[in-house]
Amino acid sequence: MVPGIISWHIWKYYNQMVWDSKPYSIKGAIKDIKTHIHNWVSSNANNKFIKFDSQLHEEGLMPNIRKSGTIKAVKWSITSDATLCLNVDASFSQTFSAGGAIIRDRGGQILDSFCFPTSSTSAIHAEIEALLKSIEAATSKGLKGFEVQTDCQDIHNAYQGKTTIPGFMNSKILKIKELCNINNLKLTHTVREANRPAHLLAKEGRRSTSFCRYDEHTLPPQVLQACSEDRRGRPFFRDTG
Template sequence: MPLVLSVLFVIKLRCTLYASDIIKPQNFKGCCKVFPYFGISNISALIERRDRIVTLLKPDPDWIKLNTYGSYNGKVAGCGGILRNHFGKVIYAFAGPVSGNYAFLAELHGLIYGISICIKLGFNRVWIEVDAMLILHYLNSSKLFNAENFYLIRQLKQDLSNINFKITHIFHEGNGCADALAKLGCNYLDYCEFHEDEIPMVVKGLARLDRAGLPYIRHH
């Protein structure tokens, strides 16, 4: 009997917390069987709200697209990036190591290196996509200050002043090619640059899926 009372008390407490909006439907992931105890009836609608379709958009004909990513695997960091034209065809890619122990530092290095490649190849209209929202915040605000990465952010802004660009956020699920390159970069001793026919096989496969418009599912 004490065990039954304890279970009933826990259920009542959780119902109270749910009714007070302290815990939400998202907290019940994988526990659909308990939904009725909390008065949740429209399960399919809740699941639908957690899912989002993510696809890689192609740039306009006179633009190229640069996707970059930074990775840290707990031991080493790396970055990578990929350039594609308006057909979604790969033009160039890169991957390399970063001295540091967190992903945001790798993100900065990857974006700076990617922009340097755009300048080297003569691309002046560049649509940049990153999944690090913090980079967008620093670029779009003159008031934000990051002492630790001050010089890298300043260099990034200076490099961007040499090209026409727009920069937007992309969810991680849609940035698979740059993610794969960054993971490879963690294992490299130096930066490697790839022409279209030299791109690592795993990245080439992902790029083909992106070009075909394959949608990715983002679970909230």
């Protein structure tokens, strides 16, 4: 497991250098690797794993074993009885807003993926725009009965009627509901760690001036890598507090 963690972080830093023009940081890579190993040990530890290890402690890898188990391993999966899943995410700042989405089957096979710029005025607005445009793009190809996953809890709550989103954005939530009802879609909430391909595609949308569609031959390498890890069932770690 540990060699796989190290290799993945090296690959991640390589992609950040190539695609995001970020400088390589050996200290940063080592810190990320240590954190990942620490979380992996914590998520697999139980109340019986109490033995103190001086080497793990010295390297900062000795986990704090808590009865509640705050470190949780999560991975991508289709949570309903649907055979296909549309994952959606948005990227927003004061200078840009964009969305990205990917459609896969239960085995993680990529059926469609795309990214696009949006004209959004806030982060929640960008998430709503990304969700609406992605559902429209998927259903325009005749796809029905699939699961839609968003990592935006506010949107999911508004969709379920638990909260209200004021102003013009609420009309877009109603449009999303209409499309879901017509096409027999199920909107679910997922955690960010299980939504990485859509997140990476949304970042790609920052560079786009129009709607861009990809297949497995044209997807950016970092998105393909994330999809490959999801397909293999690679877990990621989430601190549930």
